[in-house]
Amino acid sequence: MSDHRAIQSDQLDAVSDPAASKARLRLWLKLLKATKHVEGELRESFRTDFDTTLPRFDVMAALDRVEAGLKMSELSSVLRVSNGNVTGIVDRLVDDGVLVRVPVDHDRRATTVRLTRAGKEQFAAMAAKHEAWIDEMLGAVDASEIQAMSDQLERIASKRNKKDT
Amino acid sequence: MSDHRAIQSDQLDAVSDPAASKARLRLWLKLLKATKHVEGELRESFRTDFDTTLPRFDVMAALDRVEAGLKMSELSSVLRVSNGNVTGIVDRLVDDGVLVRVPVDHDRRATTVRLTRAGKEQFAAMAAKHEAWIDEMLGAVDASEIQAMSDQLERIASKRNKKDT
DNA sequence: CATAAACATTTTATGCTTGAAATATCTGAC
DNA sequence: GTCAGATATTTCAAGCATAAAATGTTTATG
Numbered sequence: 001m002s003d004h005r006a007i008q009s010d011q012l013d014a015v016s017d018p019a020a021s022k023a024r025l026r027l028w029l030k031l032l033k034a035t036k037h038v039e040g041e042l043r044e045s046f047r048t049d050f051d052t053t054l055p056r057f058d059v060m061a062a063l064d065r066v067e068a069g070l071k072m073s074e075l076s077s078v079l080r081v082s083n084g085n086v087t088g089i090v091d092r093l094v095d096d097g098v099l100v101r102v103p104v105d106h107d108r109r110a111t112t113v114r115l116t117r118a119g120k121e122q123f124a125a126m127a128a129k130h131e132a133w134i135d136e137m138l139g140a141v142d143a144s145e146i147q148a149m150s151d152q153l154e155r156i157a158s159k160r161n162k163k164d165t
Numbered sequence: 166m167s168d169h170r171a172i173q174s175d176q177l178d179a180v181s182d183p184a185a186s187k188a189r190l191r192l193w194l195k196l197l198k199a200t201k202h203v204e205g206e207l208r209e210s211f212r213t214d215f216d217t218t219l220p221r222f223d224v225m226a227a228l229d230r231v232e233a234g235l236k237m238s239e240l241s242s243v244l245r246v247s248n249g250n251v252t253g254i255v256d257r258l259v260d261d262g263v264l265v266r267v268p269v270d271h272d273r274r275a276t277t278v279r280l281t282r283a284g285k286e287q288f289a290a291m292a293a294k295h296e297a298w299i300d301e302m303l304g305a306v307d308a309s310e311i312q313a314m315s316d317q318l319e320r321i322a323s324k325r326n327k328k329d330t
Numbered sequence: 331c332a333t334a335a336a337c338a339t340t341t342t343a344t345g346c347t348t349g350a351a352a353t354a355t356c357t358g359a360c
Numbered sequence: 361g362t363c364a365g366a367t368a369t370t371t372c373a374a375g376c377a378t379a380a381a382a383t384g385t386t387t388a389t390g
Binding site for chain 2: 337338339340341342348349
Binding site: 218219220221246247249250253254257271272273274275 | 375376377378379380384385386
């Protein structure tokens, strides 16, 4: 492998192997492009077919998995978005009658959020379509390739900073 | 292979092979997670190191490649974001002195946008860091895997709707 | 030349996103 | 019991994103 030779600069913006680095940069741009492409198609489909958005769908998907509902903070940690962001999305979903806020016993700070019956029904319809849309857009990737790609993506997502190691 | 039996519903949300479809759905979630992870790290790094954002960097990167600058509409088409969006980002970059708007001769509708000298310098510093950040975050993917992954991502991004075919 | 259509850009309304500050409540140390 | 710190949520300010409407300019057609 590498011989650890002659890397003595402050490393602030140095890169181990320039060619590999450029290749990774191109890979990142493609990763971003593919993701944005799929996201854009989903956005449009959700809008035209259900008059809703991806973030709203994400919230509903998270809640559909847990009958008892989730606290606002749990929701924001599951979805990995900020607390304040969840507040706004949930507000609108409650207005639309697909979610309810339920006070938590013995802790007046917290609220649980749950899907209503109407919310569950709406979600089921959207989830089926969502899966079909994805299936079509990722149709170019066949079963044999999925595993390898999944592993690589997982490594990217789980990589933590050198600082934290 | 499939025997084409009994698929007689309207196909509105049917899926060819349920198992493959679920696998693709999981792959999509991982793709999204990896992309969001990298984007989030970049966002934070850009903010703390340069007090700027990814969209601003993207605009500067597009302009750095073209000495003569780009028209607003070219910029929005290169970056694949809406016209109105570009207006706001460019406004702020002009306020900060990294971009200038230059009227186009013989067409008073259009404006060209260019990096200033200060903008070019700032961009060079940011681009070096950016590459190093990506190199570190995608370090888990090695050269031998990059090609295959790139190809798959390209297929995903280029896939057009059946409608358009 | 008039004027309709096309084009380039900006404006507007709405929603998502973040980080940070504010508000309210709970818990534990004393 | 009091009160400092932790916890849960909301509010706020700023920026990014879209689609659609508005504004101004150019071009082509009669």
